[in-house]
Amino acid sequence: MAENSLSSASITSNLETRFMGQRVIYFPSLTSTMAVAKQEAQQGAAEGTVIIAGEQTSGKGRMKRTWVSPKGSIALSIILYPSVVYLPSLIMVASLAVTHTIEAVTDLKSQVKWPNDVLINGRKVCGILIESQVTGNKVDYAIIGIGLNVNLKVSDFAEILPFATSLSDELGKSVSLLEVTRRLLVEIERLYLTLPAEESIYQEWRESLVTLGRKVRVRWGDTTYQGLAESVAKDGSLLLRHSDGSLTKIVAGDVTLGD
Ligand code: BTN
DSSP states (O other), rough: OOOOOHHHHHHHHHOSSSTSSSEEEEEEEEEEEHHHHHHHHHTOOOTTTTEEEEEEEEEEEEEGGGGOOTOOOOOOOOEOOGGGGGGHHHHHHHHHHHHHHHHHOOOOOOEEEEEEEEEEEEEEEEEEEEEEETTTTTEEEEEEEEEEEOOOGGGTTTTTTTTTTHHHHTTTSEEEEEEEEHHHHHHHHHHHHHHTSSSSSSSHHHHBBTTTTTTEEEEEETTTEEEEEEOTTTTTEEEEOOOSOOEEESSSEEEEOOO
């Protein structure tokens, strides 16, 4: 039987990290881990503090959407204080940590859909939300929010059924929430600590993207761009080639994949 209950102690106990997840605040049920993480960060919580919920009643997605996070999913937010130059790399850290964790725990292969969805067989298994507050050139805090569908039957949730999947749906059996959570924290710390090194994770992130080389539609606010997803820049933005040959650099948006 896969371990399906979490507690602060079970997550932190002998966790092989220097600081990531060394302090964990667990709530069986919470509106959104992002809100609590923001309060904690404003009070100067230690770097790597994790807010995690058994379920969220008002989970927050990108672009003002709600995020469905019932029991059986992982909903966590991590507080970081990176240098401003590493801020664009946090999405690379988070999404690669998720793909590595999924593969290590389940053997399933996953891909990243720019900017920050993780897909298995074309369906979304994980969403990532990064919020930060910057004053001048200083990051007051950054929060990585990760919502991972682990043990849930997506067919029970009509609102996500058309495009989502879960690890248990893909595997046909449940997965240890505890193992996934602990592995994720180890991976996030490992990748986060590589950021100052010459060898950045940009290349690996670029290679993990399903988006590149595909015709895409990118919606950002009221604007929709169409073109070929040619590349990504080191700052994480998408380079979109239009049919007239021009290039647009897009920093954020919602992508629909074509051929
Ligand atoms: C997306 O729209 O794809 C991003 C979803 C991010 C969801 C996570 S779950 C943990 C954290 N708390 C929230 O309320 N949202 C993020």
